[in-house]
Amino acid sequence: MTELLRIADLTVAPASLPQRLLVDGVSFAIAAGRTTCVVGESGSGKSLTALSVMGLLPGALRRASGSIQFQGKELTGYSSEQMQDIRGKRIGMIFQEPMTSLNPVLNIGFQIGESLTAHLGLTGKALKSRVDALLEQVGIPVARAGSYPDELSGGQRQRVMIAMAIACEPAMLIADEPTTALDVTVQAQILTLLAELKQRMNMGMLFITHDFGVVADIADDVAVMFRGRIVESGPVESVLGNPQHPYTKALLDCVPDAEGKKPLKPIDYDWLEETA
Numbered sequence: 001m002t003e004l005l006r007i008a009d010l011t012v013a014p015a016s017l018p019q020r021l022l023v024d025g026v027s028f029a030i031a032a033g034r035t036t037c038v039v040g041e042s043g044s045g046k047s048l049t050a051l052s053v054m055g056l057l058p059g060a061l062r063r064a065s066g067s068i069q070f071q072g073k074e075l076t077g078y079s080s081e082q083m084q085d086i087r088g089k090r091i092g093m094i095f096q097e098p099m100t101s102l103n104p105v106l107n108i109g110f111q112i113g114e115s116l117t118a119h120l121g122l123t124g125k126a127l128k129s130r131v132d133a134l135l136e137q138v139g140i141p142v143a144r145a146g147s148y149p150d151e152l153s154g155g156q157r158q159r160v161m162i163a164m165a166i167a168c169e170p171a172m173l174i175a176d177e178p179t180t181a182l183d184v185t186v187q188a189q190i191l192t193l194l195a196e197l198k199q200r201m202n203m204g205m206l207f208i209t210h211d212f213g214v215v216a217d218i219a220d221d222v223a224v225m226f227r228g229r230i231v232e233s234g235p236v237e238s239v240l241g242n243p244q245h246p247y248t249k250a251l252l253d254c255v256p257d258a259e260g261k262k263p264l265k266p267i268d269y270d271w272l273e274e275t276a
Contacts (some may be wrong), residue, residue: 002032004172004204005053010066012048012057012228018064023048024228026066028221030172035198035205037215037236039251040225046208047096049225050174053206054093055083071171089119092165093174094158097181101161102149108160109135109145112167119168134163138193155186159193166197172204173197179214191217212255216240224248 012023023045030036038046051057053068055078068075070091075083087093095101103111113131116122122130132142138159149157158178165173175194179187195218198205207218215222215236222240223233224247232245243249253265 003029004032004071005030005206006067006069007049007053008067008069010049010052010068011064012045012052012061013064014060015062016060018062021064022061022228023052026225026228026230028223028230028233030204030206030221032171032204033198033202034220035195035207035218036221036223037207037209037219038223038225039209039212039215041210041251044225045228046210046225047176050093050176050206050208053174054087054091055080056087085119088115088165088170089168090170091172091174092168092170094161094165094176094178096177102157104149107146107148108140108152112145112160112163115164115167130167134167137166137197138163139189153186154182155189158182158186158190162190162193162197166201166203169201170203172206174206174208176208177210178207179209179211187214194218212240212252224251 006029008027010023010026011021013019013021026045026049028036038049040046048057048061052063053075055075057063063076066076070086075086078086102108109131112134113122113127116127116130131145135142135145140156140159144152152160161178178194179190182190191214194205197203209215219236221234222236223230224239224245225231226247232239232243232248239248240252243252250265250267254267
């Protein structure tokens with residue numbers, strides 16, 4: 001397997017409060033053709049880890065330390081201009097909220113085509129042909145290229161985001177909770193689409209979620225985050241089938257069964273702190 005991404009001892013903190021680590025010593029690697037799911041509750045540092053890879057941390061936050069290597073190159077020393085060549089072209093990203101990530105005053109064909117023009121120099125008929133092919137690839141009729149985001153359903157907007165993320169056929173895709181707020185049928189369709197694209201393009205995928213059902217469906221490897229740290233990681237079968245850390249066990253206890261008969265257990269954080 002070809003290693004695409006290696007994160008080592010990544011820490012992120014507020015610039016004004018450097019001792020408060022929001023991401024604390026995170027390390028993992030992703031290989032081509034494999035999906036690593038980072039799972040944990042809201043506020044655990046999942047999205048900040050992804051934004052660190054993309055060089056998109058909010059201005060109030062800083063990467064305090066750590067290494068981020070992509071295809072053997074250290075990204076932490078890259079300038080803003082160098083990162084612009086990475087983002088979209090070699091690493092694609094699907095953001096959490098498609099309605100706020102898409103520009104409401106530009107049609108979806110134009111928005112998909114922007115990165116193709118910026119990174120590949122496509123214009124005119126070549127650009128239109130590539131945009132049409134991408135729309136077909138994600139299951140949206142080509143005739144909708146002139147539609148605006150508010151004319152599409154939530155599932156269609158998410159498919160547009162996927163088309164934008166894979167437009168330049170990146171080596172790696174970061175998907176930040178791409179199925180949040182979608183109904184279960186559309187969620188299944190999006191997960192199937194992502195799995196097919198990953199296999200077809202041999203992409204590595206960093207998939208962020210809080211849903212262990214999604215993890216079971218799509219992950220090859222899992223990293224469980226709790227309060228900025230990875231507390232357990234490994235192949236999906238090992239982590240889900242034989243969890244070792246109390247937090248992983250507590251999260252799995254919160255997952256309902258198919259019949260709805262399993263009593264759900266709220267996480268006891270006081271007990272967790274004592275046990276961990």
